[in-house]
Amino acid sequence: MSGVHSYTVNVLWTGAGTSGTESYTSYARDHEVVVAGKPAIEGSSDPAFRGDESRYAPEELFVASLSQCHMLWALQMAARAGVRVVGYSDRAIGAMRIQSVGGGQFIGVTLHPQLTVADEVDEEAVARIHADAHAYCFISRSVNFPVRISPVTTIVAAPEHP
Numbered sequence: 344m345s346g347v348h349s350y351t352v353n354v355l356w357t358g359a360g361t362s363g364t365e366s367y368t369s370y371a372r373d374h375e376v377v378v379a380g381k382p383a384i385e386g387s388s389d390p391a392f393r394g395d396e397s398r399y400a401p402e403e404l405f406v407a408s409l410s411q412c413h414m415l416w417a418l419q420m421a422a423r424a425g426v427r428v429v430g431y432s433d434r435a436i437g438a439m440r441i442q443s444v445g446g447g448q449f450i451g452v453t454l455h456p457q458l459t460v461a462d463e464v465d466e467e468a469v470a471r472i473h474a475d476a477h478a479y480c481f482i483s484r485s486v487n488f489p490v491r492i493s494p495v496t497t498i499v500a501a502p503e504h505p
Contacts, residue, residue: 353377354386402449406437409452409482409490416476417456419432424468429499453491460498469496492495 360497372388373395388394389402410433421428434455441447458469473492477483483490 351378358387369394370441376404393454402422402437402439405449406435406452408479409437409486410435410454410456412477412480412482413454413456413473413492415489416479417458417472420472420475420479421458422462424472426464426468426472427461429461430457430497432457448487449486451489451491452486453493455493455495457495460496463498464496466496469494 354374354376356374358373360370362369364370372393374386375385376399384404385398386404387396387398387400389400390396394400413433414433418428418431435452436455437449437452439447439449456473457470459473460469474493475491477492480490
């Protein structure tokens with residue numbers, strides 16, 4: 344799979360109300376993120392920026408995309424290495440600095456992936472899986488801040504095969 348891949352995402356602002364952007368406080372930040380053939384994602388801004396806390400903020404989705412990308416690569420690297428992963432979770436935490444003039448940027452994201460494996464595996468193999476996943480992840484390769492990986496591995500007894 345080489346070449347250029349294209350991704351089309353439509354964002355539709357739904358928060359105009361009756362007065363639109365008459366003032367900073369006159370409109371809602373509500374919007375929908377739509378990809379053809381998939382359920383819409385209800386978005387808003389972070390509540391600190393007058394957003395609806397019940398909707399996803401772009402910053403949350405950005406951190407989620409880093410976590411998802413790492414997970415998908417880690418699973419592929421585990422399969423290649425013969426490590427049988429039977430569970431995966433992550434608690435991803437992103438840090439964003441806001442400047443006094445109103446702009447800002449992410450300054451780092453830390454992923455806390457937890458692999459549950461069915462058989463004994465040495466920590467070196469798990470470290471290699473995460474290092475390779477990080478090296479291949481399209482999203483982490485595209486950002487200009489550190490993405491740190493703080494993994495945990497849990498070993499469960501191999502299920503009995505009949």
